[in-house]
Amino acid sequence: MPVLDELLADLTSGDETRAENAVPGIVELGEDAFPALRELLKSTDVDDRWWALRTLAQSPQARTEWLLPLLNDSAAEVRQAAALGLCSHPDETAIRPLIRVLSDADSMVSDLARNALVVIGKPSVPSLLEIPKDAPQRARINALRALAEIGDYSAIPVLMAALEEDSVMLQHWAEEGLERLGLNMVYLKPE
Numbered sequence: 001m002p003v004l005d006e007l008l009a010d011l012t013s014g015d016e017t018r019a020e021n022a023v024p025g026i027v028e029l030g031e032d033a034f035p036a037l038r039e040l041l042k043s044t045d046v047d048d049r050w051w052a053l054r055t056l057a058q059s060p061q062a063r064t065e066w067l068l069p070l071l072n073d074s075a076a077e078v079r080q081a082a083a084l085g086l087c088s089h090p091d092e093t094a095i096r097p098l099i100r101v102l103s104d105a106d107s108m109v110s111d112l113a114r115n116a117l118v119v120i121g122k123p124s125v126p127s128l129l130e131i132p133k134d135a136p137q138r139a140r141i142n143a144l145r146a147l148a149e150i151g152d153y154s155a156i157p158v159l160m161a162a163l164e165e166d167s168v169m170l171q172h173w174a175e176e177g178l179e180r181l182g183l184n185m186v187y188l189k190p191e
Contacts, residue, residue, distance in 0.1 A: 011055065056085065098114075099117070
């Protein structure tokens with residue numbers, strides 16, 4: 001397929017403008033481009049993996065299971081692209097893998113994972129409620145923020161407990177979540 005070959009050459013050229021211009025053409029080819037893009041996901045070159053992932057994430061036909069393994073990529077920018085791609089392809093099968101990267105060493109990965117969980121919405125709540133108190137602080141803050149943004153009443157006990165935490169960020173997201181649920185903080189604050 002000569003058109004695909006040309007577009008893939010642009011995608012992997014190292015020239016960002018050429019690569020960005022190739023993305024819509026590859027996405028337009030649909031499923032015909034998937035085998036080549038999935039092969040690029042295995043590349044040893046970080047840029048190739050990133051561009052393949054970025055292109056797949058643009059396609060409405062991409063499958064979640066193609067994006068999930070890249071949440072564990074050695075390169076932070078690839079993990080970021082995977083989490084961002086999952087925001088565009090919300091799927092309940094991504095909940096557990098996204099929960100695992102809420103404490104990623106790269107804050108953008110963890111923030112994007114939280115955003116993807118919020119996009120998935122209420123099905124994420126039970127897993128977010130299971131984040132233990134001894135989990136890394138970043139994971140706890142992201143979980144609480146996701147719970148606040150989702151606004152599910154089953155989170156009230158966790159949000160209330162977080163009001164007593166030593167962390168200003170945990171307290172903030174607990175207050176935010178309770179306010180979004182219509183609970184007046186004046187009457188709820190512990191003394």
